[in-house]
Amino acid sequence: MNAWLFELMGxxxxxxxxxxxxxxxxxxxxxxxxxxxxRRWLTRCPKRLQATLKLWLTPLLIALWAGLLNATAQLQGxxxxxxxWRCGWSVLVLLHPLLGRVLDPDQRYxxxxxxxxxxxxxxxxxxxxxxxxxxNDVASISVGQAFNVEITLGKVFxxxxxxxxxxxxxxxxxxxxxxxxxxxxxxxxxSRKAMELILRYAVVCLGVLAVAVHLGINPTxxxxxAGGLSVGLGFGIKEIFSNFISxxxxxxxxxxxxxxxxxxxxxxxxxxxxxxxxxxxxxxxDNAELLIPNQSFFTQDATTYTGSDRLRRSxxxxxxxxxxxPATVIQLLEQTxxxxxxxxxxxxxxxxxxxxxxxxxxxxxxxxIANPMNNISSCSAVNQAIWTAFQxxxxxxxxxxxxxxxxxxxxxxxxxxxxxGNDDARNxxxxxxx
Amino acid sequence: MNWRRxxxxxxxxxxxxxLLLLSGCQARQAAPPRGGNGQEGLExxxxxxxxxxxxxxxxxxxxxxxxQTFRVLEQQFRQVNPRTQFVVQLYPESSLxxxxxxxxxxxxxxDLLLVTNRTALQLARAGLTRSPQLTPELRRELDPATLxxxxxxxxxxxxxxxxxxxxxxxxxxxSRLQQVxxxxxxxxxxxxxxxxxxxxxxxxGMFWSAGALGANEALQLAIARRPLNRDQQQxxxxxxxxxxxxxxxxxxxxxxxxxxxxxxxxxxxxxWISCHSTDLQRLQRRLGxxxxxxxxxxxxxxxxxxxxxxxxxxxxxxxxxxxxxxxEAFAHFALNPLVQRNITVSLREVLPVNRFVTVPAESSMxxxxxxxxxxxxxxxxxxxxxxxxxxxxxxxxxxxITQLVFGESTPEITAQRLVRSLQSQP
Numbered sequence: 078m079n080a081w082l083f084e085l086m087g088x089x090x091x092x093x094x095x096x097x098x099x100x101x102x103x104x105x106x107x108x109x110x111x112x113x114x115x116r117r118w119l120t121r122c123p124k125r126l127q128a129t130l131k132l133w134l135t136p137l138l139i140a141l142w143a144g145l146l147n148a149t150a151q152l153q154g155x156x157x158x159x160x161x162w163r164c165g166w167s168v169l170v171l172l173h174p175l176l177g178r179v180l181d182p183d184q185r186y187x188x189x190x191x192x193x194x195x196x197x198x199x200x201x202x203x204x205x206x207x208x209x210x211x212x213n214d215v216a217s218i219s220v221g222q223a224f225n226v227e228i229t230l231g232k233v234f235x236x237x238x239x240x241x242x243x244x245x246x247x248x249x250x251x252x253x254x255x256x257x258x259x260x261x262x263x264x265x266x267x268s269r270k271a272m273e274l275i276l277r278y279a280v281v282c283l284g285v286l287a288v289a290v291h292l293g294i295n296p297t298x299x300x301x302x303a304g305g306l307s308v309g310l311g312f313g314i315k316e317i318f319s320n321f322i323s324x325x326x327x328x329x330x331x332x333x334x335x336x337x338x339x340x341x342x343x344x345x346x347x348x349x350x351x352x353x354x355x356x357x358x359x360x361x362x363d364n365a366e367l368l369i370p371n372q373s374f375f376t377q378d379a380t381t382y383t384g385s386d387r388l389r390r391s392x393x394x395x396x397x398x399x400x401x402x403p404a405t406v407i408q409l410l411e412q413t414x415x416x417x418x419x420x421x422x423x424x425x426x427x428x429x430x431x432x433x434x435x436x437x438x439x440x441x442x443x444x445x446i447a448n449p450m451n452n453i454s455s456c457s458a459v460n461q462a463i464w465t466a467f468q469x470x471x472x473x474x475x476x477x478x479x480x481x482x483x484x485x486x487x488x489x490x491x492x493x494x495x496x497x498g499n500d501d502a503r504n505x506x507x508x509x510x511x
Numbered sequence: 512m513n514w515r516r517x518x519x520x521x522x523x524x525x526x527x528x529x530l531l532l533l534s535g536c537q538a539r540q541a542a543p544p545r546g547g548n549g550q551e552g553l554e555x556x557x558x559x560x561x562x563x564x565x566x567x568x569x570x571x572x573x574x575x576x577x578x579q580t581f582r583v584l585e586q587q588f589r590q591v592n593p594r595t596q597f598v599v600q601l602y603p604e605s606s607l608x609x610x611x612x613x614x615x616x617x618x619x620x621x622d623l624l625l626v627t628n629r630t631a632l633q634l635a636r637a638g639l640t641r642s643p644q645l646t647p648e649l650r651r652e653l654d655p656a657t658l659x660x661x662x663x664x665x666x667x668x669x670x671x672x673x674x675x676x677x678x679x680x681x682x683x684x685x686s687r688l689q690q691v692x693x694x695x696x697x698x699x700x701x702x703x704x705x706x707x708x709x710x711x712x713x714x715x716g717m718f719w720s721a722g723a724l725g726a727n728e729a730l731q732l733a734i735a736r737r738p739l740n741r742d743q744q745q746x747x748x749x750x751x752x753x754x755x756x757x758x759x760x761x762x763x764x765x766x767x768x769x770x771x772x773x774x775x776x777x778x779x780x781x782x783w784i785s786c787h788s789t790d791l792q793r794l795q796r797r798l799g800x801x802x803x804x805x806x807x808x809x810x811x812x813x814x815x816x817x818x819x820x821x822x823x824x825x826x827x828x829x830x831x832x833x834x835x836x837x838x839e840a841f842a843h844f845a846l847n848p849l850v851q852r853n854i855t856v857s858l859r860e861v862l863p864v865n866r867f868v869t870v871p872a873e874s875s876m877x878x879x880x881x882x883x884x885x886x887x888x889x890x891x892x893x894x895x896x897x898x899x900x901x902x903x904x905x906x907x908x909x910x911x912i913t914q915l916v917f918g919e920s921t922p923e924i925t926a927q928r929l930v931r932s933l934q935s936q937p
Contacts, residue, residue, distance in 0.1 A: 091619055092554060092620070093831045094830070096829065152615075155617040158617065210598075213601065214574070214599075217571055
């Protein structure tokens, strides 16, 4: 640590030199001037000019400062270096709309924030260190020992860089490889996603191993760490580890994979991501994302519509008036459902007479759909089609009816046989929901 | 308060504070050192660039060794100037020209360079270093020939200050060699007996055998563009013939550069190589007590003719006034007889350049071998100067010898071409 601090403090010694001081202070001053101009004057400019100046005003002022130093025969190499760095940043900002043309917003956000900008900043920092020192010398500074291996700054940096790049950058190659395997093997989309995740974990594991090899850590030491960790896992981070292992298990088992549809609290939800700790599901009803710990799928029952296939059997119930021939109604219902978009022809829709009600005959219409998440919208479409078909064919959807007889002469008379039949009968009806 | 205005104010205040702080630092360091009693001394951070060979084998080990060695010197200097700090950076010598041109343009160049004389002359010619001041006392302490080697001739000015001389020696694995070869015949004899021998193909690493075969004088004459008589031409042929004979030996291998030789000896592939005294520390770490050191073998034509390179201190052009003062003080300090003796005796890697320092040769076999190498090298001054000047004729020589070693050319034709090449316009 002392060596590192000594090296760092050593760089400040360059400020003893007037030529370096003038360059550094000049760049600081023009950057501040640029900020002031942007905040006080730029707001009055047209929007388009504002955007351009915001990007290029600081580089322009730095370039002017470099030009001034050059004209007065002063050293300006450091200013030029900072100018290149600042221009690079502006170019990176310019890439933003261009990337938007070829990538989804999420992909662009990930690419910019997780790869392009961090890489640019780190590369800039390394280039600056290389201006002040040599990378090899800085990299060889020792930061301590681990398992009898000397750990240097260079090793630490490379280890962190490999880990970061493996974690962040393994997504695309794993995805491409999984797509290739899907084409070869003909597996489903959810299997492909599972394979992608497994490949990614494998790449990360290889990356971790590469880091250990790079650091020169003895495999025996790694086994010792694993032994120690297993005790720690048993007590301290049991839940996290349990969730991680559950996630891997679910992937291999194939019951919970990205793209699967599960019933959670009575709602169909689509699995979006199977993370290290939790599974992210999407609920169509209210566009909510649910984070459910992986181990929950081990301890709780779950209903899936995508275990062996992605078909779902839906059902609507309907009542038709008593006078209509059930065979006609059943045939009409089946024909109607078959004509609704989204309802599968095979297996064919099936209508059933369920029961005789007080004022209607109750039917159930069962049909199959390909996307289990579309149950509600499919049922709605089928119900609408039935209403239209019943109207066209004169089939009544009856209101609930009840016939009440008024008795004369009290309960005894009411219980005695009526001499005149139903002459005085009066109909009364009560309304109800259809 | 408006946040934006507040942040601008804050930035302004911070910038002003930074300016004040830096100008304060500047004023402090610009102040002259207090008194002349040496208690406070010179206050400066000095950037020292150290040139290393390209593809240095075990660079981390070299860096560690150098830091340890240099810290000793630094501590001695800091006893006089306790407020002087050193930041050491290592660069391959071949890249120093480019690096310095780039860094000097930023004002981030070094204050001091510890390099071979050859590199220092190149840097001085390119205007990337400045001439050191030499007091008459110091001038008297240095050998005029040494000073001449460290000078540019047109216009005449000192390019750097020589601080040490490294010797070209023979390094071997003492556990494998029964007897150390003292002549070229013995060297080929041990290879015939199964010991592996490594020779360098680059001119500085190869010329030592020319003297042992009597070709040195002929080569010096050729360099001076004088005609050679028949005997002298035959001496050059004898040398090229020996080189080809050596190349045909099963156990003799030629290597492209010195670092490859060192690596091969360290890993046990070779039993005998030519080496430099500054390589001994690295070899010692790998071979331990098995490392043997001896003078290079003589031959039927005379003594071996090693080329002992000078290690010099050159001065950078970007230094502030205080850094310049401290850098000059350090360069002069390194020539101090006491410091020179300490370095020689404690490191046993370099020989002193101060004429008034006597080397206790009897105290160490290594020092004894180094002194012998110094004596042998007196006959190679002209070739050494050519090598230091990076003369294109030297590179042509390497090409001709490579063709000879790989059987592309006969010894006679090679000798003829070699002489013609050396006699050509530099």
